[in-house]
Amino acid sequence: MTLRTIRVLLCLLALLAAPARAQTMAPHPAMDMEAPWNASAEIERLEGQVGAGRATVRLDGHAWIGTDEDRLWFKTDSRLGPSGAIEGRQELLWGHAASTFFDVLGGAHVDISRDVTRTWLAFGAQGMALHFIDVEAFAYAGDRGRFAGRLRLATDLAFTQDLVLQPFVEANAYSRSDLAGGTAAGLSDLEAGLLLRYEVTRGFAPYIGLAYEARYGDAARSARAEGEQAQRLRLLFGLRLAF
Amino acid sequence: MRNLTRRFMLGAAATLLGVAPGSGSSAGPSAALTIERRKIQIGRRRADAVLVNGSLPGPTLRFREGEVVSITVTNRMDQPTSIHWHGVRVPSDMDGVPGLSFHGIAPGETFVYRFELHQSGTYWYHAHTDGQEQEGLYGAFIIEPADGWAEAFEREHIVMLSDWTDETPARIVHNLKTRPDHYNRGQRTLGTFAADVARQGLAATLADRVAWGEMRMSPTDLADVTGATYDFLMNGQTAEANWTALCRIGERVRLRVINASSMTFFDVRIPGLKLRVVEADGNDLVPLEVDEFRIGPAETYDVIVRPTASAHTIFAQTLDRSGFARGTLATSPGLAAPVPALDPRPLRTMADMGMDHGAHGGHAGHVMPPGAAPNAHAGHATGAPANGAMDHAAMGHGSGGPLPVTENRPSAGAVGVDNIAETTWSDLDRPGIGLAGNGRRVLTYADLKARLPGADPRPPSREIVLHLTGNMQRYIWGFDGRRMEDTGPLELRVDERVRITLVNDTMMEHPVHLHGLWSELENAHGEFRPYKHTIIVQPAQRVSFLVTADEPGAWAFHCHLLYHMALGMMRTVLVA
Numbered sequence: 001m002t003l004r005t006i007r008v009l010l011c012l013l014a015l016l017a018a019p020a021r022a023q024t025m026a027p028h029p030a031m032d033m034e035a036p037w038n039a040s041a042e043i044e045r046l047e048g049q050v051g052a053g054r055a056t057v058r059l060d061g062h063a064w065i066g067t068d069e070d071r072l073w074f075k076t077d078s079r080l081g082p083s084g085a086i087e088g089r090q091e092l093l094w095g096h097a098a099s100t101f102f103d104v105l106g107g108a109h110v111d112i113s114r115d116v117t118r119t120w121l122a123f124g125a126q127g128m129a130l131h132f133i134d135v136e137a138f139a140y141a142g143d144r145g146r147f148a149g150r151l152r153l154a155t156d157l158a159f160t161q162d163l164v165l166q167p168f169v170e171a172n173a174y175s176r177s178d179l180a181g182g183t184a185a186g187l188s189d190l191e192a193g194l195l196l197r198y199e200v201t202r203g204f205a206p207y208i209g210l211a212y213e214a215r216y217g218d219a220a221r222s223a224r225a226e227g228e229q230a231q232r233l234r235l236l237f238g239l240r241l242a243f
Numbered sequence: 244m245r246n247l248t249r250r251f252m253l254g255a256a257a258t259l260l261g262v263a264p265g266s267g268s269s270a271g272p273s274a275a276l277t278i279e280r281r282k283i284q285i286g287r288r289r290a291d292a293v294l295v296n297g298s299l300p301g302p303t304l305r306f307r308e309g310e311v312v313s314i315t316v317t318n319r320m321d322q323p324t325s326i327h328w329h330g331v332r333v334p335s336d337m338d339g340v341p342g343l344s345f346h347g348i349a350p351g352e353t354f355v356y357r358f359e360l361h362q363s364g365t366y367w368y369h370a371h372t373d374g375q376e377q378e379g380l381y382g383a384f385i386i387e388p389a390d391g392w393a394e395a396f397e398r399e400h401i402v403m404l405s406d407w408t409d410e411t412p413a414r415i416v417h418n419l420k421t422r423p424d425h426y427n428r429g430q431r432t433l434g435t436f437a438a439d440v441a442r443q444g445l446a447a448t449l450a451d452r453v454a455w456g457e458m459r460m461s462p463t464d465l466a467d468v469t470g471a472t473y474d475f476l477m478n479g480q481t482a483e484a485n486w487t488a489l490c491r492i493g494e495r496v497r498l499r500v501i502n503a504s505s506m507t508f509f510d511v512r513i514p515g516l517k518l519r520v521v522e523a524d525g526n527d528l529v530p531l532e533v534d535e536f537r538i539g540p541a542e543t544y545d546v547i548v549r550p551t552a553s554a555h556t557i558f559a560q561t562l563d564r565s566g567f568a569r570g571t572l573a574t575s576p577g578l579a580a581p582v583p584a585l586d587p588r589p590l591r592t593m594a595d596m597g598m599d600h601g602a603h604g605g606h607a608g609h610v611m612p613p614g615a616a617p618n619a620h621a622g623h624a625t626g627a628p629a630n631g632a633m634d635h636a637a638m639g640h641g642s643g644g645p646l647p648v649t650e651n652r653p654s655a656g657a658v659g660v661d662n663i664a665e666t667t668w669s670d671l672d673r674p675g676i677g678l679a680g681n682g683r684r685v686l687t688y689a690d691l692k693a694r695l696p697g698a699d700p701r702p703p704s705r706e707i708v709l710h711l712t713g714n715m716q717r718y719i720w721g722f723d724g725r726r727m728e729d730t731g732p733l734e735l736r737v738d739e740r741v742r743i744t745l746v747n748d749t750m751m752e753h754p755v756h757l758h759g760l761w762s763e764l765e766n767a768h769g770e771f772r773p774y775k776h777t778i779i780v781q782p783a784q785r786v787s788f789l790v791t792a793d794e795p796g797a798w799a800f801h802c803h804l805l806y807h808m809a810l811g812m813m814r815t816v817l818v819a
Contacts, residue, residue: 036416036809036810038416038417038420038421039417040417040420040421042421068658068659068717068719068726069658097658097717098658099656099657099658100656100657100658100660100661100714100716100717101459101661101716128459128716130456130457130459131453131456131457131459132456132459157433158430158431158432158433159432159433159434160432160433160434161428161429161430161432202418202422202425242421242422
């Protein structure tokens with residue numbers, strides 16, 4: 001797991017550094033026939049969490065590099081514990097523009113939990129649905145016939161030009177329960193909340209938020225076994241960063 | 244900062260003297276331009292600029308019709324560059340588009356442009372490489388008529404409008420690619436929702452929000468790059484620096500207004516004075532008095548004004564009302580007149596999207612006049628979009644009879660297409676968003692009447708319909724749903740006469756520029772149709788122009804919004 005963690009971190013760093021390199025490339029000269037490359041990195045949530053007697057840092061973000069049509073994506077939703085251990089979702093995906101508003105993506109998905117690391121094939125779509133709702137919908141196929149799915153919906157509601165409320169909901173479901181991985185058959189966990197951010201600049205926005213987190217079935221049991229609550233309401237403070 | 248700017252301008256003036264075209268030589272007049280990159284401060288923003296002979300704008304080049312001119316351009320930067328003579332009819336290899344008409348000017352290299360001037364009027368030059376136009380490589384190019392100006396005046400000034408930022412062009416592209424509303428500081432909020440409910444009721448407000456939500460577009464999308472990053476300049480100076488044009492009360496002052504901006508439409512007026520419009524894009528018009536005109540990137544208008552007071556403000560507010568350029572027409576330096584407030588920020592409507600506006604009522608001020616069909620070829624309602632190429636004979640083309648039409652309709656749902664205008668309009672007497680009903684007489688394309696009849700009386704032999712398309716969310720632009728890199732050249736035969744019809748499927752204005760050949764705007768003035776080099780196409784509008792392909796070669800044809808061109812809205816026109 002340690003080796004894999006290092007690899008994941010290196011990958012994240014490389015992709016975060018990519019926009020800085022890409023920015024030195026000017027938009028293509030008037031007659032350059034090649035599609036220009038772009039890159040982007042965004043940390044949607046960088047947040048400290050205190051609960052169940054241990055402090056963690058949550059890092060939820062993504063980075064991509066590529067053209068209008070094809071992009072290499074790295075996505076992470078990681079929790080860094082006090083011991084330096086990383087848990088959470090890591091994805092390396094190839095994305096292709098499929099329609100006006102949606103991309104299809106495929107690649108590898110790694111779930112790292114305290115006791116076990118599971119690797120999945122990932123396939124999904126993301127984009128902007130009607131009424132400016134950002135959608136991420138993914139299906140995962142793991143070893144020994146395990147399947148999983150993830151859905152995330154979010155949208156931005158502007159109070160002013162700088163103060164933006166983001167309601168979001170994210171849910172994970174699994175075909176089989178997995179006590180070691182801390183997941184349940186059927187709907188395993190759900191997070192729904194409201195993040196209120198203030199955009200000091202487009203790339204730097206502190207936020208406060210309120211989130212309801214719930215784990216169900218065996219996921220709830222394994223949470224309780226680790227001394228955590230299966231359902232809780234959290235007050236969040238964090239930073240949203242774009243590069 | 245003021246001092247820095249002033250010192251900089253003095254330096255610019257000094258270099259200007261050094262560039263006065265030489266004369267008397269048998270080789271014709273010449274000019275020498277040196278391009279370098281240097282950090283300069285304009286107003287509150289210090290940034291890397293691309294300077295011509297040390298100044299921004301670059302020096303004004305002034306020649307006479309009939310002369311064979313030599314312009315030596317030396318590149319002192321560590322990257323390639325180019326200069327394009329916008330609107331000047333030159334052989335293709337002198338047009339200055341890297342990769343198309345020449346190889347560009349490499350670092351350290353000197354390139355000699357040499358061409359004969361067959362025309363007169365107000366033109367300009369700018370870089371055609373990367374984002375160097377944004378960074379300051381532009382200047383005026385004036386050609387005096389061989390037999391004098393058609394309209395008398397006692398004095399003249401160049402009024403060059405531009406946009407200036409300390410963000411690099413590459414950073415702006417990155418920002419637009421990752422968050423297309425990055426520079427939009429006029430978005431709908433809870434506050435505008437409450438105001439709309441108070442004004443038109445909850446049901447109408449919700450219906451309106453639902454309609455835009457279904458399109459996944461924002462009616463506040465007036466400009467992609469705005470006053471959030473730009474300062475707007477008049478002859479290289481900010482509004483605060485107040486560039487001053489000296490004049491005497493009562494004399495006729497000709498203002499050569501050039502929009503050298505990268506991304507900004509300006510609405511220009513001088514409160515209290517009538518503007519006598521005498522020239523558009525370098526070509527003489529039947530003079531016409533207006534209060535205000537909209538000028539798109541790369542367009543030029545010459546107006547003659549008669550000052551009645553010791554100071555008049557030259558006011559150029561941006562289309563999205565996020566800022567303004569300003570100067571003063573004054574009898575002595577240091578004078579100023581009141582500066583008007585910015586007009587209210589307009590909103591796009593469903594009609595701008597080419598939607599049947601009747602279904603989403605409640606948008607006053609931008610309504611299609613019923614039965615308006617002033618053009619000979621109006622009534623081309625675009626039906627349900629069909630995919631693929633088609634060749635068909637169009638009906639109802641008036642004088643010319645049925646013309647063969649080439650049209651490649653964009654596909655709905657394609658990656659580069661976020662909208663297809665279902666209801667287009669083709670009258671030219673609308674001044675544009677935010678101008679209708681402002682109480683001022685605003686110039687429209689229907690007003691432009693050439694002083695002389697066109698040189699080529701032939702009717703067009705065929706029509707080429709091109710759709711202006713884009714995907715704001717992905718920040719991709721193109722013709723017919725395709726970016727530059729996805730298409731081949733548009734082929735014209737030498738001396739062929741064609742009609743090009745542009746259909747704007749996007750909800751933004753596009754100033755479309757055809758290099759090398761004139762674009763004869765088909766308005767209601769028949770053979771007195773104006774010759775232009777850059778034509779604004781408004782949202783959901785259908786505009787036609789005639790082209791005589793009288794200069795062989797490969798020519799660029801593109802939207803003159805810099806980042807629309809860079810991100811795909813460009814074609815090659817091959818005359819062979």
